[in-house]
Amino acid sequence: MSQITHRTETRQVKVGNLVIGGNDQVVVQSMTTTKTDDIEATVSEIHRLEEAGCQIVRVACPDIPAAEAIPEIKKRINIPLVVDIHFDYRMALMAIEGGADKIRINPGNIGTREKVEEVVKAAKAKQIPIRIGVNAGSLERHILEKYGYPTADGMVESALHHIKILEELDFHDIVVSMKASDVHLAIEAYEKAAQAFSYPLHLGITESGTQFAGSVKSSAGLGAILSKGIGSTLRISLSADPVEEVKVGRELLKTFGLASNAATLISCPTCGRIEIDLISIANEVEEYISTIKAPVKVAVLGCAVNGPGEAREADIGIAGAKGEGLLFRHGEIIRKVPEEIMVDELKKEVDKIAEEHYAA
Ligand code: SF4
Numbered sequence: 119m120s121q122i123t124h125r126t127e128t129r130q131v132k133v134g135n136l137v138i139g140g141n142d143q144v145v146v147q148s149m150t151t152t153k154t155d156d157i158e159a160t161v162s163e164i165h166r167l168e169e170a171g172c173q174i175v176r177v178a179c180p181d182i183p184a185a186e187a188i189p190e191i192k193k194r195i196n197i198p199l200v201v202d203i204h205f206d207y208r209m210a211l212m213a214i215e216g217g218a219d220k221i222r223i224n225p226g227n228i229g230t231r232e233k234v235e236e237v238v239k240a241a242k243a244k245q246i247p248i249r250i251g252v253n254a255g256s257l258e259r260h261i262l263e264k265y266g267y268p269t270a271d272g273m274v275e276s277a278l279h280h281i282k283i284l285e286e287l288d289f290h291d292i293v294v295s296m297k298a299s300d301v302h303l304a305i306e307a308y309e310k311a312a313q314a315f316s317y318p319l320h321l322g323i324t325e326s327g328t329q330f331a332g333s334v335k336s337s338a339g340l341g342a343i344l345s346k347g348i349g350s351t352l353r354i355s356l357s358a359d360p361v362e363e364v365k366v367g368r369e370l371l372k373t374f375g376l377a378s379n380a381a382t383l384i385s386c387p388t389c390g391r392i393e394i395d396l397i398s399i400a401n402e403v404e405e406y407i408s409t410i411k412a413p414v415k416v417a418v419l420g421c422a423v424n425g426p427g428e429a430r431e432a433d434i435g436i437a438g439a440k441g442e443g444l445l446f447r448h449g450e451i452i453r454k455v456p457e458e459i460m461v462d463e464l465k466k467e468v469d470k471i472a473e474e475h476y477a478a
Pocket of ligand 1: 386393420
């Protein structure tokens, strides 16, 4: 792994109460699917996303009613709010004035120099960052003409074009995304971007598909990028309830040891030695720990033959035995519990360990 692509070497940018970049944290982001001007629906979806562990939320701002809804939405949610604007600088100004914690707009698309200056001045006054969103599917015409088709070099050139406009106005609170639907292209574009500039990168594979296929495709692509030490925020884009995006994003970060605010489930694949109804127990425990905001490792294993030893890294676990469960901590059995109450006992132990983390 190249030194200069490590995420700790990026510039730090504040988004609400979060610091993006300059550290080894990767923040999970999602985007609402409601009409932004339907304040009730948007706020309610954001609350569901917060509950699932979403740390930053983005809303689309396609028209004036959406821009007018920003102050009220902002007032009623607890996580930083990003407002996505395409071209219209007036909406960018309204969003900034309305309390957006970050705006996503490409300065090269705003229009005249005066309009760009006005947006940058407003963002500076409120100390909020601007995300430049490069998308392989909508590269500038002069770049497409130069390269013939969307390439990683063309995407980096597009990013640098927008970055230059902001830097010339002495604006540096910048986050950049380099989205592509093609996984190879996205990986190469993010690698080249991490070499070309030090602004934090927001990761995403765009139009990745349905809940199942999109989760696999996004995880494959973003996993490759994360493993190179690239990325400070990420969004899994799915044609599904955005809560699913958050769940997949958190799971992906857990896989790389990059989520300090989520519990992990270890469960065995089951085999002929199984002594309990493991699949339904694993699903119940997974659901239970999904809202825990501490790095607790929980194991659920079908039997005690290989069970506790195989899950030695678990903070707490249960292994099935005849008519009972064996509760274990870090591979050591601590007590036996009757089958009927073993899941409840496991949950109590999980809560205790999570409390210890919260108190620490
Ligand atoms: Fe089979 Fe037991 Fe291993 Fe599960 S823990 S796969 S039931 S041997």
